Amino acid sequence: MSVPAALKERVPLVTAAGVARFKRLTEHPDAPRFNHATGDRLVRADLPALRRFRDALASLRAERKPGPPAPxxxxxxxxxxxxxxxxxxxxxxxxxxxRHWDEVPTSSRRDLAEAPWSFVPDGEDLERLVIYRTAGTTGHPISVPHHPLAVAAYLPLIELALERHGVKLEPTGLEAACFLLGSQVHTYSYATVLSGWGGAGFVKLNLRGTEWPEPGSAARYFAAFRPPLITGDPVSVLEAVRLGLPLAPKAVVTTSTTLTPAARARIARATGAVVIDWYSLVETGPIGYACPRGNGFHQLPHDIHLEVVDRLGRPAPEGERGEVVVTGGRNPYAPLLRYRTGDSACLEYGRCVCGDPMPRVMGLEGREPVLFRSSDGTPVTTVDLSRLLREFPLLQHRFVQRADLSCELTVRTLPGERLDRRKLDAALRAFLGARPLDIREDPALGEDGKKVVCYESALGLTP
Amino acid sequence: MQGPGLVLERLSRRLAECPPDFLADPARLGGPGVVVPAVAADLLCSLGGSPLDEVRAAGIQGAESAPFARNRLGLALAACWLLADPWFREAGGLAARAEALLRSGLDALAGAVRFEECVTAADRREELVRVVLAALGLRPDGETPEQAEDRLRSLDSVETRRVAELSAERTARAREVARRMARKAAAEAAAKVSRE
Known part of the structure; x- marks a missing residue:
């Protein structure tokens, strides 16, 4: 079977079996209307590197101590x-x-917002650079320089989290190893195959009705491929449950926002799967997975150093709350040094009752799910708004929706840039309908040193 | 102003002989270590200044959130040791300028050189001596204002760092990375099995 050039470019290691799998995923009569195309961009030399990372991940899990990072x-x-x-x-x-680790200056989303290039090491070949853009829910709109191999490292990280929950994924060669669910006004959707999982299929999709050929298509598509792994934010996974889609995964990994006990129970009951909360940022990659025994999030990668620090960047005493800060990782285009996540938590050390020796992030705050609605009741997510807002030159923003659906957006524009308020107003109204909408510019937003809560809604998560 | 006895080598040697107490970790926000405003208060009194009140003391302690806060305090301690040389006391009228130096005159240097180096490395010692003298409106014995300025410029760690960052090579690299990032931002990223 010939390999389409575009697929070969996106998935350089694709095989004939992978091409056939890709076609079945994209040409199925009930396939969603994919609006994007991408691939893992892995090359031959990446596979041994990925294997080495997978091995190190398993073998280098050991107890850590508070204090400066490992040598x-x-x-x-x-x-x-x-x-x-x-x-x-x-x-x-x-x-x-x-000796003076606390003298090492912290960095933050603001640094990435203002000078993302300053994270990229001199001399690093830029050929394989990819960019993830996000406004996130916690801060400044940012462009994160990334590397395909570092992105592929998510695969062994997910495998390990599943193993810690007693699930062996065995994705190699599966028609569809994973569906990543979204349920929002707009999200990129695509199908591809993953060389890091032996060419298994992967689909990112939007559950929104308008994205499918006809009523019932989503259910038939899910039934046809039955992926053993479902990932997505809790709201989207709950939407899949509400729609009654035939979900039969081994595991559901929920991301982006807090998974409440009620939501976990509902998803577990509906799918029969192990449900794992996941702590990850675009800038840092995966940080932790929820402990099977409920003891917070275990540090997942061995090659990062976690701290919680006070406002001044000094390590908080063990057991005390502070801002989660990450050093290290494996992204050669953004080696992080004391990177402030904007999330608040405390750290605990010592082997957990679940058996994992790695530190635990406890009482994590900063990922509360927020849902907005347009004037006709359509859900509008923070991802929708982030995607919209990142097209404007903003340094920070804060969006609030009240119970009467009226909205207020406060923005701080990037230094030296001018905000086209009329365009912003029109873009927001296209999402939110004709509800009252105030846009305010505040050049001091976030200057008081307190974290800007970017999204706030008086509406509940369910209709 | 210039004065007999304001010999650069002697002052530099004085810094080299800085007692360990002045090289200890400066205290931050009530933590352990040397309380820099207390040391500064003694010095300023000996230079003829009035006792430090809380506001002025806080100005010397500086904002804890300021970058390089510990390093700035360390430099202030070393400067206090230098200014405790009898020459400055005998000269008189230097308290206000010395206080201004301890409050904010060392900020830039604190971002460029570790305070320990300003005691252990000859060039950095000379730099700190010259920064302190310049802040007090003084210059070493035997030097014209131009010579003093030239020599300080040739030692200037802050300027050296700034110029290095502005070198054609580094500026070109920053531009190239920014350009590539802008181009790649419009292109596809790589497939990611979970979102953040």
Missing amino acids: EVLERVRAYSGRVPLLRARLLKGLDLR
């Missing part, structure tokens, strides 16, 4: 300190990193 993380910071413009500008030359 290998410190070594990586040292190696990057002369090459990364942001580190060069901020890190005092010759600073004893181990």
Whole structure:
């Protein structure tokens, strides 16, 4: 079977079986109206690297202690300190990193918003650069420089989280290993195959009725492929449950926002699957998975260093709350140094009753799900609004919807940029309908040092 | 102003002999370590200044959230040791300028050089001496204003760092990365099995 050039470019390692799988996913009569195309962009040399990461992930899980990072993380910071413009500008030359770790300046979404290039090391070949753009729910709109291999590392990370919950995924060669669900006004949807999972199929889809050929298509598509793994934000997974789609996965991994106990129970009851909450940021990649015994989130990758810090960047004493800060990771285009996530939690150390020795992120706050509605009742998610807002030159924003569906948007524009308020107003009204909408510019938004709650809604999650 | 006895080498040697107490970790927000405003208060009194009130003391302690806060305080301690040299006391009339130096005159240097280096490395010692003298409106014995300025410029760590960052190579790289990022932002990313 010949390999279409476009697919080969997106999935360079695609095989004939992968092509056939891709065709079945995209040409099925009930396939959703895919609006995007992409692939894993992995090349031959990436596969052994991915295997090494998978091995290290399993073998390097060990108890950590509070304090400065492990020597290998410190070594990586040292190696990057002369090459990364942001580190060069901020890190005092010759600073004893181990002794004065709390002197290492923190970085944040604001740095990524203002100078994303300053995270990219000098000399790093830019050929494989990919960009993820997000306004997120916690801060400034950002462009995150990323690398396909670092993105593919999500696969072994998910496998490990599933294993910790007693689920063996075995995705190799599956027609569809995973469906990633969205339920929103607009989201990219596509099908592809993943070389990191032996060419298994993967579909990102939007459950919204208008995205499918006819009523009943979604149910038939789900029934035809029965992916063993479902991922998506809790609202979207609950929507799939509400629609009565035939879900029979081994595991559901919920992302983006907090999974409440009630939502977990409902999803588990409806699907019979293990339901795992997942803590991940675009900038950091996956950070933690929910402990099977309910003890917060276990640090997932071995190659990051987690801290919680106070406002000044000093490590909070063990057991005390602070902002979650991440150092390390495997993204060569954005090696993170004390990166503030904007989330609040405390850290616990020592082997957990579930058996995982890695630190636990406890009492995580900052991921509360928020749902808005347009004037005709259609759900509008924070992702919808983030996607819309990122087209405008904003440094920060805060969007509030009241119970009467009226809305207020407060924005801080990027320095030196001008906001086209009329265009912004029109774009928002296209999503939200003709409800009262106030747009306010506040050049001091976020200046008081407090976290800006970007989205707030007086509406509940269910109609 | 210039004065007999304001010999650069002597002041530099004084810094090199800075006692360990002045190189200890400065205290931050009531934590352990040397309380810099207390040391500064003694110094300023010896220079003829009035006792420090809370507001002025807080100005010397500086904002904890300021970048390089610990390093700035460390530099302030080293500067206090330097200014405790009898020459400054005998010169008189230097308290106000010394206080201004301790409050904000070391901020830029704090972002460029570790305070320990300003004691252990000869060039950095000379730089700190010259920064302190310049802030007080003084210059070393035997130097014209132009010579003092030239020498400080040649040692200037802040400027060296800024110029290095502005080098043609680094500026071109920053532009290239920004350009590539803009181009790639419009292109497809890579498939990701979960969202954030």
